[in-house]
Every structure is written in structure tokens, then in C-alpha cells.
Amino acid sequence: MRASVGALAVRALASITLFLALHAAHAATEQAAKKSVSAKAVPAVKPKTSAVHPRGPEIKSNAVIVVDETDSSVLLSKNADVAMPIASITKLMIALVVLEAELPMDEVIKITNDDRNIDKSQPSRLTVGAKLTRGELLHLALMSSENRAANALGRTYEGGMKGALAAMNAKAKALGMKRTHFTDTTGLSEGNIASPEDLVKLVIATSQNEAIREYSTDPDEVVMVGQYPVEYRNTNNLVRKPEWDILVQKTGYTMAAGRCLVMKAVINERPMVMVFMNSFGKYTRTADAIRVRRWMETGVHGATLARAGK
Numbered sequence: 599m600r601a602s603v604g605a606l607a608v609r610a611l612a613s614i615t616l617f618l619a620l621h622a623a624h625a626a627t628e629q630a631a632k633k634s635v636s637a638k639a640v641p642a643v644k645p646k647t648s649a650v651h652p653r654g655p656e657i658k659s660n661a662v663i664v665v666d667e668t669d670s671s672v673l674l675s676k677n678a679d680v681a682m683p684i685a686s687i688t689k690l691m692i693a694l695v696v697l698e699a700e701l702p703m704d705e706v707i708k709i710t711n712d713d714r715n716i717d718k719s720q721p722s723r724l725t726v727g728a729k730l731t732r733g734e735l736l737h738l739a740l741m742s743s744e745n746r747a748a749n750a751l752g753r754t755y756e757g758g759m760k761g762a763l764a765a766m767n768a769k770a771k772a773l774g775m776k777r778t779h780f781t782d783t784t785g786l787s788e789g790n791i792a793s794p795e796d797l798v799k800l801v802i803a804t805s806q807n808e809a810i811r812e813y814s815t816d817p818d819e820v821v822m823v824g825q826y827p828v829e830y831r832n833t834n835n836l837v838r839k840p841e842w843d844i845l846v847q848k849t850g851y852t853m854a855a856g857r858c859l860v861m862k863a864v865i866n867e868r869p870m871v872m873v874f875m876n877s878f879g880k881y882t883r884t885a886d887a888i889r890v891r892r893w894m895e896t897g898v899h900g901a902t903l904a905r906a907g908k
Contacts, residue, residue, distance in 0.1 A: 655886075662873060664871070668869060684855060684858060685852045685855035687800075687848050688748075689748050690800055707750050709730075709746055714726050716745060717745060723830075724744060734747075741813055748783050778791065778800075815845070818832065836884055844861055844862070844863045859884065860872070860874075
């Protein structure tokens with residue numbers, strides 16, 4: 599009997615030991631499983647955000663400023679206070695001073711060798727001897743960035759080219775364009791410089807002139823050059839996009855300035871002034887404008903100031 603009780607005790611102890619061992623093994627397995635799960639690269643749940651970076655869109659141009667004219671708030675800014683070559687953005691200023699001088703728009707002006715000699719390497723359909731009105735020349739300078747037209751506008755200004763440049767620099771000073779200087783009326787000169795902040799003032803001033811608004815945003819125009827009709831097209835493809843409401847615009851390009859674009863457009867029922875300077879990709883300036891417009895339409899630009907590209 600004693601032997602039987604001892605055997606039962608041994609069996610019971612063995613069962614308890616086995617149970618404890620199994621329990622410990624199960625606990626160890628469960629703990630290891632938890633560690634394994636936590637060690638895996640399980641992505642954290644990210645908060646929902648806009649597809650556009652809240653600090654602003656990715657701007658490719660080397661200098662930019664975007665201003666809401668409604669309250670003068672700066673929404674985007676990069677190198678906005680740096681003076682740089684402005685290429686054919688110059689033509690906005692010669693147009694402004696010509697119109698403010700109230701020179702007759704129907705006066706016929708003849709294209710001369712002086713107009714051709716400004717840049718013989720660039721082709722132009724305004725041949726020497728062609729006769730156009732001042733209004734037609736103004737139209738071509740703003741819409742198609744025609745250099746000979748812009749030179750002719752300066753050459754026939756009161757006091758000639760010297761008088762035109764004096765008027766352009768005086769107007770820049772009057773507008774508070776502190777980092778601006780003009781040395782020709784076409785923008786071919788590297789001496790024509792301004793900061794993006796200055797160009798905002800020029801865009802706002804020119805947007806108040808009906809003729810500049812109309813001519814700069816016209817998608818195309820046919821003029822008679824001699825006996826032949828010649829079609830000119832706008833250098834800014836955005837004016838042909840129905841989703842854009844552009845009030846005034848001007849493109850520019852030289853090797854020194856890169857590709858430039860300034861414009862005032864209505865976005866979300868607000869007048870926005872956009873300046874993109876020193877872009878080197880063929881489509882970069884317009885792509886930047888499109889990115890800004892999409893960013894504006896998302897409504898994530900609430901901050902008064904965002905630093906683009908930083």
C-alpha cells in the first residue's frame with residue numbers, strides 16, 4: 599500500500615512538473631511571437647494629409663514670389679529680393695510708358711536697320727521696311743515678344759531711345775522698384791535687372807491698363823507685313839487654357855535670365871500675382887504656375903508666408 603501511495607505521489611509530481619514546463623513553454627512562445635510582430639516593419643498609420651506639401655508646392659524656378667493682391671500677403675517666396683536679368687519682362691515697362699505718354703496708337707512706324715541690328719542672330723518676320731502702327735507693334739511686343747517691335751517702340755518714343763529708357767527707369771522708381779534698372783527696351787541686354795518683389799509691382803501696375811491686359815493675353819493675332827498676312831501666337835500657352843483666368847502676363851528668355859514668367863491670374867476668386875524667374879527647363883515656368891494654382895485650389899496654403907524649396 600505504501601508503495602502504491604509513493605508511486606501515485608511520484609506520478610502526481612511528474613504531472614505537475616510537465617504542466618509547469620508546458621505552461622512556461624507556451625508563455626515563452628507567446629512572448630517570442632509578440633517580439634517578432636513588433637520587430638517587423640509594420641508601417642505606422644499616417645494621418646491623412648493633402649497631396650500638396652502644406653509649406654508650399656515644389657518650385658523648380660530659381661526665384662519665385664506669389665502674392666495675394668487682395669491683402670498683399672506673400673504666399674510663396676524664394677530669392678524674391680535678389681536682382682537678376684529679366685529678359686523680355688522688360689516689354690511690360692516699355693508698353694506702360696508708351697501708353698502713359700499717350701502716343702498715337704494709329705501712327706505708322708517703319709522697321710529700320712536699327713531695329714534689325716539689335717540681334718541679327720534671332721529670326722524676325724518684321725523685315726526692314728515693314729510698316730505697322732504703334733498699336734500693332736505694341737501688340738506684337740507683348741503677345742509674341744517681338745524684339746524689333748519693342749525696339750521700334752523705344753526708338754520712336756519722345757526723345758528717342760534715350761528718352762524711352764529715362765521714362766522706364768523713372769517709372770520703376772515711382773513704382774518703388776528699388777532693385778530695377780533698364781538699359782534697353784527689348785530685354786536682350788543683361789543690364790535689364792529687377793528683383794521678383796519689384797516685378798510684382800510692375801505686374802500690378804500693368805494689370806490696370808486695359809490695352810496691356812488685352813494685348814498680353816491675346817492667344818494670337820494676324821498682322822499685315824507688307825502685302826502678306828502674318829500670324830503671331832502668344833509665347834505663353836496658359837492663355838489658351840480655359841481653366842485659367844489670366845489678366846496680364848509676360849514671358850521672357852535669354853541665356854543670362856533663363857526662362858521667366860510673370861502674370862496676374864484669378865484663382866479661387868482672388869487676384870494672384872506670380873513671378874517665376876531663372877528657370878532652365880523649357881516647361882518649368884509654366885509647370886511651376888500650374889503647381890501653384892493646384893496648391894491654391896487645395897486650400898492648404900493658409901499660412902501667410904511659406905518658403906518654397908526650403
